[in-house]
Amino acid sequence: MHKWPEGVHVSRETEEKLSAFVSLLEKWNPRINLVSSKDIENVWSRHVLDSLQLVPLIQGQSRFIDMGSGGGFPAVVVGIATGIPGVLIESDQRKAAFLREAARLTQTHLEVLPCRLESVKVQPAPVVTARALAPLVKLLEWAHPLLQPEGKAVFLKGQQAVQEIQEAERVWKMDVRTYPSQTSSDGMILEVRNFNRV
Numbered sequence: 032m033h034k035w036p037e038g039v040h041v042s043r044e045t046e047e048k049l050s051a052f053v054s055l056l057e058k059w060n061p062r063i064n065l066v067s068s069k070d071i072e073n074v075w076s077r078h079v080l081d082s083l084q085l086v087p088l089i090q091g092q093s094r095f096i097d098m099g100s101g102g103g104f105p106a107v108v109v110g111i112a113t114g115i116p117g118v119l120i121e122s123d124q125r126k127a128a129f130l131r132e133a134a135r136l137t138q139t140h141l142e143v144l145p146c147r148l149e150s151v152k153v154q155p156a157p158v159v160t161a162r163a164l165a166p167l168v169k170l171l172e173w174a175h176p177l178l179q180p181e182g183k184a185v186f187l188k189g190q191q192a193v194q195e196i197q198e199a200e201r202v203w204k205m206d207v208r209t210y211p212s213q214t215s216s217d218g219m220i221l222e223v224r225n226f227n228r229v
């Protein structure tokens with residue numbers, strides 16, 4: 032039994048799809064290192080539950096874009112749990128192939144773009160997400176052209192989050208809301224709106 036994050040309802044069908052995704056990850060991981068080998072034993076607590084925390088912040092949106100999707104966190108988990116169509120941008124071709132297979136297996140509406148964020152061409156979305164990709168200042172630079180004007184960026188961040196906000200505020204004017212992580216004592220979720228260069 033998993034302890035789902037607050038405000039997240041996981042149906043039996045969703046749990047089955049999440050389990051199928053985790054099994055696929057365990058199968059592919061030795062070949063392409065989607066998560067560190069020590070993390071694979073704790074993949075539910077460290078990665079799946081961590082990603083599920085974004086569900087209440089994204090629920091009801093029409094579409095999302097995830098930057099640097101890697102092994103599918105948070106994008107595949109959010110796609111499974113919400114049914115919201117997503118675009119996953121991942122420059123590593125082998126990881127992109129894994130993400131396509133994960134979407135096919137779990138029958139989620141996820142499109143994978145195997146390209147770099149610096150050169151991607153995609154229709155802007157109301158939500159942009161990222162986890163473990165880059166400092167906030169860089170995330171905002173990549174997210175800015177991908178986001179609709181009234182949209183929001185939602186980032187899963189570690190213990191450097193407060194420092195990263197201070198650094199980013201030298202370059203970006205923005206409205207930031209922070210939420211403590213339920214899965215990591217020093218983690219934080221950032222919800223950023225109305226960001227523009229200073």
Ligand SMILES: C[S@@+](CC[C@H](N)C(=O)[O-])C[C@H]1O[C@@H](n2cnc3c(N)ncnc32)[C@H](O)[C@@H]1O
Pocket residue numbers: 098099100101102103104105120121122123126146147148149161162163164
């Ligand atoms: C540290 S991993 C994090 C993966 C996943 N978001 C997670 O939390 O497990 C960062 C991922 O971003 C991808 N990436 C890094 N820079 C990128 C770029 N400029 N454009 C597209 N993907 C990039 C890498 O290939 C890698 O898979």
